[in-house]
Amino acid sequence: MIVIEERGSEELNEILRVEREAFGEDSEAELTDALMHDESATPWLSLVAYADGVAVGHILFTHCSLSDDDHSLMLLAPLAVVPDHQKMGIGEALIRKGFKILKDRGVEVVFVLGHPRYYPRHGFIPAIGLGLKPPFYDPLQDEAWMVRTISDSPVDLSEGIVKVADVLMHEEMWRE
Numbered sequence: 001m002i003v004i005e006e007r008g009s010e011e012l013n014e015i016l017r018v019e020r021e022a023f024g025e026d027s028e029a030e031l032t033d034a035l036m037h038d039e040s041a042t043p044w045l046s047l048v049a050y051a052d053g054v055a056v057g058h059i060l061f062t063h064c065s066l067s068d069d070d071h072s073l074m075l076l077a078p079l080a081v082v083p084d085h086q087k088m089g090i091g092e093a094l095i096r097k098g099f100k101i102l103k104d105r106g107v108e109v110v111f112v113l114g115h116p117r118y119y120p121r122h123g124f125i126p127a128i129g130l131g132l133k134p135p136f137y138d139p140l141q142d143e144a145w146m147v148r149t150i151s152d153s154p155v156d157l158s159e160g161i162v163k164v165a166d167v168l169m170h171e172e173m174w175r176e
């Protein structure tokens with residue numbers, strides 16, 4: 001049985017293990033660790049999926065913003081499910097539960113830089129054409145930069161560059 005719980009810095013070790021196993025390397029775990037210690041990433045939301053009590057999935061949403069805009073925005077990154085639990089709907093369940101909690105907390109819009117074939121099934125659409133640009137622009141990432149409104153009513157965002165947490169403000173993180 002899969003159970004999803006809000007988990008933060010106290011459970012960092014199991015969160016980082018999930019990130020390492022899912023990506024097969026350390027960089028996403030290091031990024032997760034840095035984001036969860038970055039003041040500019042707050043407020044963030046971190047959820048862990050447990051299968052029979054063992055952590056098998058993790059999702060992190062961190063604060064982001066558009067200048068001259070007071071809407072409540074979040075960036076989804078990273079999303080991780082360990083290999084032997086993939087394709088069971090855990091990624092989807094983490095996204096859905098994250099949206100529900102964020103909506104209850106007044107968040108209106110979520111951005112993601114991710115697989116252009118995975119996130120559209122969760123309602124994300126390309127953001128560049130809407131004038132909503134990532135912090136660093138790489139034309140090869142056009143389709144990967146996506147946005148999804150989670151509030152019930154339409155949100156009229158100002159066009160511009162999305163400002164993310166300080167630890168994400170490095171150009172190499174936004175390249176193909």
Ligand SMILES: CC(C)(COP(=O)(O)OP(=O)(O)OC[C@H]1O[C@@H](n2cnc3c(N)ncnc32)[C@H](O)[C@@H]1OP(=O)(O)O)[C@@H](O)C(=O)NCCC(=O)NCCS
Pocket residue numbers: 022023078079080081082085086087088089090091092093113114115117118
């Ligand atoms: C991507 C990831 C989070 C999906 O988690 P999951 O629990 O396996 O996802 P779900 O069970 O909700 O959905 C599985 C479906 O998504 C599809 N899918 C998974 N990764 C995909 C990708 N990169 N591109 C397109 N489709 C993908 C699967 O093929 C499957 O399709 P199906 O339902 O038609 O069989 C997981 O595979 C993972 O952690 N991968 C390694 C880390 C990673 O790349 N994370 C980055 C996300 S930007």
